[in-house]
Structures are given as C-alpha cells and as structure tokens.
C-alpha cells in the first residue's frame with residue numbers, strides 16, 4: 114500500500130534559507146532593508162542587460178506598478194492571453210484599462226503572436242506576454258509588433274525563472290519590464306514575493322517609488338541617508354507593495370538554487386516524456402535546443418482516445434494519493450471576465466480545448482524518483 118500523498122507542487126527550502134531568515138529576525142530589521150537590497154543586487158547580477166531589480170510582495174503587485182510606470186491608464190487597452198492566472202488581467206483593471214484577449218497557439222499554449230495585430234486598436238497601449246509553464250513566447254515577433262505599433266511590453270515572467278530565449282534570459286530581452294513571481298508554488302519562492310526587472314532607469318525609479326506609498330526615497334535610504342531620518346516626501350498616491358527582509362532572506366538562497374532546480378525539473382520532465390511515451394497524451398512542448406524551459410509546470414493534455422475525461426482522471430489520481438492541478442481555467446470562462454467583456458467560451462477555441470484536457474502533473478524538486486515512478490504507474494493504470 115502506498116500512503117504518502119504526493120502534492121502537485123511543494124517548496125524546496127534548505128537550512129541556508131532558514132538560517133538567513135533567523136538572521137533577519139535576530140537583526141531587528143525585518144521589513145525592507147539590507148536583505149532586500151542584497152536580493153535585488155543578486156537578482157540583477159544574473160542578467161546582462163537588467164539595470165535594476167525592484168523587489169515587491171507579489172508578482173501581481175509588480176505587474177501593477179510596471180504597467181503604471183509605463184503609463185497605462187483609464188480606457189487604455191492591453192493585449193494578453195486568456196490562458197493565464199487572473200492576476201495578469203486583473204492588474205490592467207486596477208488602472209481602469211481593459212484587457213483584450215488573444216487566443217493561444219495550441220502547440221505552445223502561449224499567446225498566438227500571429228493573431229496579435231488584428232486585436233490592436235487606437236486604444237491599445239501594451240502587450241503582456243505570459244511565458245506559460247516557463248516556455249518563452251515568440252518574443253522576436255511580439256517585440257517587432259510592439260515596436261511597429263508603439264506599444265509597451267511588460268512580460269509576465271511568473272513562470273520563467275530561469276527561461277532562456279534565443280540565447281538570452283527572460284529579463285534580458287528588449288521589453289519594458291519583466292515580472293517574476295516567488296509565490297509558494299513557483300520555481301523559486303519567498304512565500305509571497307515578486308521582482309520587477311528593467312533596463313529602463315525611469316521605469317525602475319517609478320516602480321521603486323510606487324511600491325512604497327509614492328515616497329520619493331524608500332525606507333532603507335531614509336535610514337541611511339544624511340538627511341534627517343524623519344524626512345520624506347510623498348509625490349504620488351503609491352501602494353504598499355514592498356518586500357520584507359524575511360522574504361528576501363529566503364530569496365537570496367533560493368536564487369542561487371534556481372539553476373540546479375531547473376536542471377532537476379527538466380530531468381523530471383524528460384522522464385515523464387520517456388515513460389509515458391505511447392500513451393494517449395499530448396506532451397508539453399520543449400524549448401528549442403539552445404534555449405531553456407523553466408519547467409515550472411508539466412502540463413499534459415489527455416487525448417480523446419484516452420477513454421477518460423480530464424476531471425475523472427484527476428479524481429482517479431487523487432484516489433491513488435497523487436495531487437494534480439489544472440493550469441489554467443481560461444479567464445474568459447470566469448464570471449467576472451465573461452460578464453464584463455461579454456465573452457463566450459467559443460471566442461477562444463484553442464484556450465478552451467486545451468483547458469478541457471489539461472492536467473498539471475506533480476513536478477517539484479523535492480519529489481523523489483520513487484514518487485515520480487508512482488505517478489507514472491498511476492497514469493499507466495488509469496488510462497490503459
């Protein structure tokens with residue numbers, strides 16, 4: 114009998130993270146301070162082109178202030194994918210702007226770049242590509258379209274650390290900003306957290322200010338600058354999006370592990386490919402040979418000849434002590450997006466079809482080879 118429950122995701126926290134958090138606790142400085150500053154510096158050093166990294170308390174917060182920093186405002190339109198988490202589109206609404214959804218390419222599950230231009234109107238101001246599961250979008254084409262139509266590009270890189278595209282890391286491309294997530298299930302975690310990276314010093318300065326109440330210098334500088342420590346100026350109605358040093362303490366060590374973690378997840382993805390080959394499953398796409406897929410998620414699609422609907426499959430897996438998930442319920446099926454923008458299921462046929470058969474299999478670095486063998490055995494049993 115097999116008893117241990119295998120969840121679909123689990124964070125991988127080591128003694129280094131624990132010691133660093135304890136160090137922050139003992140230091141007396143637990144909110145934004147020296148550890149956040151170090152995490153930001155370490156983060157920037159990973160990239161060639163990034164000039165600044167701005168740590169925030171979630172990727173949602175980061176997407177919000179990045180869009181604000183590039184000037185998205187009420188009535189603007191922002192093009193994105195329906196095959197994402199609600200945060201991607203929700204931040205557009207925070208600014209009074211409107212998301213315009215463009216269907217996905219059923220092979221990559223990323224926004225179909227060939228359909229973007231048809232969605233552009235005189236109100237379109239930006240594109241938010243989402244690198245689904247950690248596979249880069251066709252950024253060459255997206256950046257070409259953006260340049261041609263004078264649009265901003267904010268990458269939702271919540272799944273994309275580390276993702277490499279045509280030799281460059283996501284974060285190093287010529288978009289306006291990229292935003293990473295350190296939510297508990299993501300490729301690296303700080304519990305909750307996010308990072309905005311940009312090569313544009315004006316965007317960086319605006320994000321830095323807006324993440325903390327629109328105060329012109331952040332708390333760290335306030336206590337280290339030569340001006341009186343009580344002095345600050347509010348120059349905009351900002352937000353409360355700063356990262357704590359407790360979170361940053363985790364991030365410093367998680368970041369160092371991002372590449373070994375990716376290597377492990379890729380090996381596990383390749384093992385799923387190998388050991389499930391021949392079953393009625395559509396496998397997730399890989400990155401081009403010279404590129405890197407972050408493998409945040411391993412999403413299979415059950416084929417019609419699997420003899421089983423997706424919901425039943427997940428139920429059967431659950432009965433065998435294995436947690437699966439679904440990424441994503443497309444936004445146009447959710448009541449808010451459906452009703453606000455009068456969207457019909459068939460408006461995005463590829464997103465709908467993928468969703469109906471998609472299953473995210475367990476994929477995390479703490480999963481053992483034996484855990485993965487159990488997952489493979491269960492799948493073979495269920496769909497044969």
Ligand SMILES: *Cc1c(COP(=O)(O)O)cnc(C)c1O
Nearest residue numbers: 171172173198200271294295296
């Ligand atoms: C997780 C996620 C987000 C939001 O990240 P948070 O750090 O939880 O705010 C945004 N976009 C996508 C695609 C995500 O998966």
